[in-house]
Amino acid sequence: MKIILSLLFCCGLAISLNAQHTAGFQLHSFLPSGELKKDSPAIWGGGFGVNAAYNLSNSPIYVGGMFDMTRYGSELRDGWHGEALGDVRYRRHNEMMRLMALIRFSPDCDAGFYPYTDFMAGVNYIYTRSILRESALGEAFDHFVDWRDFSFTYGLTAGVEIPLNETVLLDLFFRTLKSNRTKYLTPSSTTYDRQTESYLLEVRQSRFDSFSFGIGLKFYID
Numbered sequence: 001m002k003i004i005l006s007l008l009f010c011c012g013l014a015i016s017l018n019a020q021h022t023a024g025f026q027l028h029s030f031l032p033s034g035e036l037k038k039d040s041p042a043i044w045g046g047g048f049g050v051n052a053a054y055n056l057s058n059s060p061i062y063v064g065g066m067f068d069m070t071r072y073g074s075e076l077r078d079g080w081h082g083e084a085l086g087d088v089r090y091r092r093h094n095e096m097m098r099l100m101a102l103i104r105f106s107p108d109c110d111a112g113f114y115p116y117t118d119f120m121a122g123v124n125y126i127y128t129r130s131i132l133r134e135s136a137l138g139e140a141f142d143h144f145v146d147w148r149d150f151s152f153t154y155g156l157t158a159g160v161e162i163p164l165n166e167t168v169l170l171d172l173f174f175r176t177l178k179s180n181r182t183k184y185l186t187p188s189s190t191t192y193d194r195q196t197e198s199y200l201l202e203v204r205q206s207r208f209d210s211f212s213f214g215i216g217l218k219f220y221i222d
Helices: 002-011 034-039
Strands: 021-032 045-055 061-080 087-105 114-133 140-163 168-179 181-184 190-193 198-201 204-207 210-221
Touching: 021 034, 021 061, 021 168, 034 204, 045 087, 045 210, 061 114, 087 140, 114 168, 114 181, 140 181
Parallel strands: none
Antiparallel strands: 021 045, 021 210, 045 061, 061 087, 087 114, 114 140, 140 168, 168 210, 181 204, 190 198
């Protein structure tokens, strides 16, 4: 992180005369950090997202946004679920959507690649959804959300764009995000009570901090 930031600083306020707007997609990991790692160290996952950035007057400054989806755990119970449901396949997914605005600093360092830093802020939508099937290959006959919560999130992305040709860039990045306190479920915080024939949900609450590594493709757009 320090090396990337130092490189950006050394490039100063160099102006990119060939700067263009970009749009792209990415794949990313998800790992807990801070309070979330302390409270729920076993969760991890990954996902995908899309992003776009608009260059301001051929300067090294861009404004844009990002939307992504992440799955950070899932669980399956296949068997008897009481008289009401019978013998079913009960799948539960723990997921998150993020919508964030960004301000990007991406100077042209004339090095054959483009380092950048994104300052990001937005909202997390963290939820757990259930899917019920009669068998592994059967169609879902019911689905619903067990739990949901929203939280504010902000953070920093540091990355590098490597041109593959005149229109396509390979994007490699590291991202760290902070969040205010969020209520959520994990695969280990739900249990099935055979006496009551129902699920017991242990709702946890932590700052939903995370870090991730990712790879993607960006495309120059007019």
